[in-house]
Amino acid sequence: DGGITQSPKYLFRKEGQNVTLSCEQNLNHDAMYWYRQDPGQGLRLIYYSQIVNDFQKGDIAEGYSVSREKKESFPLTVTSAQKNPTAFYLCASRKQGALGEKLFFGSGTQLSVL
Amino acid sequence: AQSVTQLDSQVPVFEEAPVELRCNYSSSVSVYLFWYVQYPNQGLQLLLKYLSGSTLVESINGFEAEFNKSQTSFHLRKPSVHISDTAEYFCAVEGPETSGSRLTFGEGTQLTVNP
Numbered sequence: 001d002g003g004i005t006q007s008p009k010y011l012f013r014k015e016g017q018n019v020t021l022s023c024e025q026n027l028n029h030d031a032m033y034w035y036r037q038d039p040g041q042g043l044r045l046i047y048y049s050q051i052v053n054d055f056q057k058g059d060i061a062e063g064y065s066v067s068r069e070k071k072e073s074f075p076l077t078v079t080s081a082q083k084n085p086t087a088f089y090l091c092a093s094r095k096q097g098a099l100g101e102k103l104f105f106g107s108g109t110q111l112s113v114l
Numbered sequence: 115a116q117s118v119t120q121l122d123s124q125v126p127v128f129e130e131a132p133v134e135l136r137c138n139y140s141s142s143v144s145v146y147l148f149w150y151v152q153y154p155n156q157g158l159q160l161l162l163k164y165l166s167g168s169t170l171v172e173s174i175n176g177f178e179a180e181f182n183k184s185q186t187s188f189h190l191r192k193p194s195v196h197i198s199d200t201a202e203y204f205c206a207v208e209g210p211e212t213s214g215s216r217l218t219f220g221e222g223t224q225l226t227v228n229p
Contacts, residue, residue, distance in 0.1 A: 004157075033216065040123060042204060042221040043158075058216070090157055099208060100146040100165045103217065105157030 002027045006091050006106035012114050013078065013085055021076045021109045023091035030096030032074040033103070036060060037088040046089075049074055050096055078111060086112050116141045118207050120220035128228050129197055135190040135223045137205030145209035147188040148217065149179055152202045161203070164188065175199075200227045 004025045013019045025032065031050050035043040045058030049068040063082025068074055074093075078085045088110050092103040121136040139145065146165050150158040162173040169181040179190045188205060205220040 006157075035219075040221060042120075043219040045216060048216055092157070100163065102148070102160040102163065103150075103158070105159070107157050108155070110155075 004091055004093055004104055004106035006089075006109050008109060009107070011109055011111045013111060014114050016080045018077055018079050019085075019111065021078070021089055021091075021111070023074045023076065023106060024072055025074075025091075025093045025104070026072060027093060027104060028071070029093035029104070030071065031094050032068070033092045034058075034064075034066065034074070034076045035090045035092065037090055037108075043090065046076065116145065116207050116209060116218050118205050118218055118220035120203075120205050120223050122223050123221065124224045124226070126226045126228060127195055130194045132193050133191065133195050133199075133225065135203050135205075135225065137188045137190065137220060139186050139188065139205070139207045141186070141207065141209055143209055145207050147179075147181060148206040148208070149173075149177070149188075149190050150204045150206060150219075152204065152222075154201075158204060161190075195225070195227045197227050197229060199225060201225060 007022045033048045034046040044060050046064050047066040049055035052071050065077045090108050091106040094101050094103050117140045119138045127133050148163045149161040151161045152158045162171045164171050164181045172178045177192045202222045202224050204222050206217040208217045
C-alpha cells in the first residue's frame, strides 16, 4: 500500500538537544510538507519542498531545518533554537504543481520536552 | 494573503441531530476549498473539496458543503450525525495567492457527538 510513514510516533527532547523527525513516502510525489499542530491553532506550515534538493521556508521556519536529498524522504530537525517545540508534527505530500489536489498525511509525531 | 476562519472551536451535538461547521475565507481571487477530518492521534484525511462547477459538494459518508462566493463561506453540514463522526474538522483554502502550491488551514472545529 502506498502512503506516508512518520517516525517515531512519540519523541522526547532534552534541553539544548537537536532531534530529527522522519518522513518517508512511496507515493512518487514531488511535493512534501511539514506542519506543526498546536491545540486551537490549526496547522501551521514549517517547511515545504517541491523537488529534490530544493525547499522553502513556511510561516514558522525559525528553529527548524530540513533536507531533501531523496524524493521519498523529507526529514525535519528541531534545533535547540526552537524554544517551544512541544507540538504534534505532521508530514504531508502531494503531486507537484497540482493545485486542488489533496494532501496525503502521515500519522504524526508527538514531540515533548523533558 | 489568504486566510481561513472557522467560527466555532467546539461543537457538541447529540447523535442523529443535524450539524453545521462554519468556515469563512478571505481572498480576492478564485480559490479551491477543502474540508479535512482528523481522528484522534492521526493525520488528516480529505473529506471533500470544491474546485469549480456545482457549488454543492458531497462526501461518501453523508457530509456536504456549499461554496458561497458572495459570502466567502464554505460551511460543512450533515443532516444526521453518528458517534463515529466525532473528530476535529479543518477547513482549508488554496489559490493563486499562495506560493509553492500550499494550503492555508483554519484553526479547526472539534465535533463531539454524544449518545
